[in-house]
Amino acid sequence: MAQLHDSWDVCIVGSGAGGGMAAHALTAAGVRVVMLEAGPEWYASKNTTMMVPAYASERRGRATKTRPFGEFDACDGGWSIEGEPYTTAPGSSFSWWRARMLGGRTNHWGRISLRLGPDDFRRRSLDGMGDDWPISYDDVAPYYDRVDRFVGIFGSREGLPNDPDGVFQPAPRPRCYELLVKQASDNLGITCIPARLSIITQAINGREACHYCGQCNRGCSVKANFSSPDVLLAPALGTGRLTLLTNAMAREVTVGADGLATGVSYIDKATGEDRHVAASVVVLAASACETARILLNSRSTQHPNGLANSSGTVGRYLTDTTGTDVAGFIPAMMDHVPHNEEGVGGGHVYMPWWLDNSKLDFPRGYHVEVWGGLNPPSYGFMGGIHRYPSGGGYGEALKNDYRRYYGATIGFSGRGEMIPNADSFCELDPEVKDQWGIPVLRFHWKWSDHELRQVRHMQQTFRSLIAEMGGEVFSPMPGEDRGYGISAGGQIIHELGCTRMGSNASTSVVNGNNQAHDCRNLFIADGGPFVTQPDKNPTWTILALAWRASDFIVEQRRQGAI
Ligand SMILES: Cc1cc2nc3c(=O)[nH]c(=O)nc-3n(C[C@H](O)[C@H](O)[C@H](O)COP(=O)(O)OP(=O)(O)OC[C@H]3O[C@@H](n4cnc5c(N)ncnc54)[C@H](O)[C@@H]3O)c2cc1C
Numbered sequence: 037m038a039q040l041h042d043s044w045d046v047c048i049v050g051s052g053a054g055g056g057m058a059a060h061a062l063t064a065a066g067v068r069v070v071m072l073e074a075g076p077e078w079y080a081s082k083n084t085t086m087m088v089p090a091y092a093s094e095r096r097g098r099a100t101k102t103r104p105f106g107e108f109d110a111c112d113g114g115w116s117i118e119g120e121p122y123t124t125a126p127g128s129s130f131s132w133w134r135a136r137m138l139g140g141r142t143n144h145w146g147r148i149s150l151r152l153g154p155d156d157f158r159r160r161s162l163d164g165m166g167d168d169w170p171i172s173y174d175d176v177a178p179y180y181d182r183v184d185r186f187v188g189i190f191g192s193r194e195g196l197p198n199d200p201d202g203v204f205q206p207a208p209r210p211r212c213y214e215l216l217v218k219q220a221s222d223n224l225g226i227t228c229i230p231a232r233l234s235i236i237t238q239a240i241n242g243r244e245a246c247h248y249c250g251q252c253n254r255g256c257s258v259k260a261n262f263s264s265p266d267v268l269l270a271p272a273l274g275t276g277r278l279t280l281l282t283n284a285m286a287r288e289v290t291v292g293a294d295g296l297a298t299g300v301s302y303i304d305k306a307t308g309e310d311r312h313v314a315a316s317v318v319v320l321a322a323s324a325c326e327t328a329r330i331l332l333n334s335r336s337t338q339h340p341n342g343l344a345n346s347s348g349t350v351g352r353y354l355t356d357t358t359g360t361d362v363a364g365f366i367p368a369m370m371d372h373v374p375h376n377e378e379g380v381g382g383g384h385v386y387m388p389w390w391l392d393n394s395k396l397d398f399p400r401g402y403h404v405e406v407w408g409g410l411n412p413p414s415y416g417f418m419g420g421i422h423r424y425p426s427g428g429g430y431g432e433a434l435k436n437d438y439r440r441y442y443g444a445t446i447g448f449s450g451r452g453e454m455i456p457n458a459d460s461f462c463e464l465d466p467e468v469k470d471q472w473g474i475p476v477l478r479f480h481w482k483w484s485d486h487e488l489r490q491v492r493h494m495q496q497t498f499r500s501l502i503a504e505m506g507g508e509v510f511s512p513m514p515g516e517d518r519g520y521g522i523s524a525g526g527q528i529i530h531e532l533g534c535t536r537m538g539s540n541a542s543t544s545v546v547n548g549n550n551q552a553h554d555c556r557n558l559f560i561a562d563g564g565p566f567v568t569q570p571d572k573n574p575t576w577t578i579l580a581l582a583w584r585a586s587d588f589i590v591e592q593r594r595q596g597a598i
């Protein structure tokens with residue numbers, strides 16, 4: 037195995053949210069870092085197709101195999117990657133979305149940036165289910181503040197007890213259809229407030245303010261939204277202390293006779309060669325499940341169950357967000373005066389969880405994301421026109437229907453909390469290997485009645501909102517046989533857990549500083565350490581915890597402990 041001649045203070049695996057933040061924080065503190073990233077280099081500021089109209093392409097923006105969310109989407113990856121399979125256990129349904137590029141999924145994520153609230157860190161104490169985190173909101177709050185200031189976020193100060201306010205830039209005004217949603221929400225007693233997105237409406241740190249082109253998922257040429265390469269890695273590279281190795285697929289963390297990490301072995305995808313980087317500290321941030329895979333594949337005499345796995349909990353406590361969607365036709369939005377309402381690439385309003393679980397038949401909550409409006413037409417535009425009254429047909433009548441109904445659809449997506457369960461986890465498949473001979477993951481998955489009942493409530497709420505706006509829902513209420521329309525595990529792409537935090541080394545993988553119980557110079561900086569899967573999308577917390585763990589690494593190195 038080829039050994040790179042240099043040796044680094046820290047080796048980071050993965051350049052997405054967690055890896056990018058660790059690289060930024062560590063290099064800013066004077067640490068020499070090498071980063072391994074399985075995909076190629078990509079910067080939205082240089083490579084985005086943000087302004088290309090769909091009609092300029094023969095595909096009209098249609099999805100490709102490695103861009104399942106559309107030809108112009110900024111993220112290369114997908115539900116299946118050639119040469120890198122995964123398997124699901126019989127009876128389980130789980131989909132795993134993986135990015136393979138610099139910045140990972142931060143190149144096209146929805147930028148919904150929500151802090152966890154104080155209750156989210158102590159759920160077991162409150163309702164007896166799942167587990168408490170070993171840290172509290174107060175431990176993370178200073179880092180949320182730092183992320184808000186450095187990365188940038190818009191929102192409004194609301195004073196909600198479990199949806200803490202941040203250091204917000206001004207939020208954009210609601211669009212026309214969002215005002216209608218707000219009105220209906222007010223009538224039904226549902227809290228509806230400005231969205232919280234990591235898009236800057238005022239220039240900061242050499243980045244321009246958003247000019248409201250609505251194309252965030254394509255990446256932003258003026259760096260007004262958050263992506264790891266432009267916002268975190270570029271300044272880290274600017275320090276001269278970050279060495280970036282792209283197309284470098286980590287295979288395992290290597291350890292010395294003392295059981296401590298010595299570096300990472302990887303495949304140079306350009307040549308197929310096995311290589312090794314040496315480092316005093318290793319930070320894994322390859323995404324929750326991939327990090328578990330690397331640990332399980334890092335077997336040695338010192339760590340026969342895989343690295344950091346003496347508890348047997350690597351791969352366990354895997355969760356995803358619950359989700360379901362309902363859309364409807366809203367006659368009040370028909371035949372509107374043509375106008376530009378693009379705004380940012382995401383909703384301008386959302387509904388945080390507003391109810392009291394003691395009066396409901398399920399624990400924990402969900403938030404609601406709102407969509408609709410006048411998005412630029414591309415492949416598949418207004419598919420399903422036959423569902424509108426008198427819609428469909430041919431020629432002029434059809435074109436006129438498109439004009440009348442354009443913008444008259446409003447939809448709701450619920451995003452709720454799943455409680456970790458013993459039937460949802462990943463492990464190494466005993467037979468299947470990827471193209472480099474590395475054992476792959478096998479997924480086990482089961483939603484419990486808690487999640488099913490929560491999703492039934494989402495469906496009922498969204499139908500009431502559409503009725504309140506005078507609309508017609510497109511699809512009938514899904515029954516119990518269809519899980520009330522719950523998405524398959526993994527499909528909301530918020531997989532968390534697998535290397536959870538805890539103060540007890542026999543039931544958790546890392547401590548409250550993201551440091552492996554079994555190996556003091558190994559840290560995990562992605563969504564793996566999450567103890568719970570609150571309804572808040574995870575990335576803001578991944579960023580805050582990665583920064584916090586990086587400060588801890590710097591301090592431990594100063595003390596000579598690692
Ligand atoms: C369409 C979409 C919308 C989303 N919207 C939101 C949202 O609105 N809000 C929110 O909070 N979250 C959202 N998410 C989730 C969000 O993207 C993730 O939470 C976040 O990116 C996770 O960060 P990460 O660092 O753990 O992993 P990633 O961002 O996935 O980065 C992991 C990196 O590791 C690399 N890697 C993987 N394996 C290896 C290996 N063996 N060796 C070397 N490198 C490796 C990958 O190539 C990748 O670059 C969304 C995700 C998607 C796909």
Ligand code: SF4
Pocket residue numbers: 086235236245246247248249250251252253255256257258259260261379380381
């Ligand atoms: S909407 Fe704003 S942040 Fe998004 S791509 Fe356009 S300019 Fe950039």
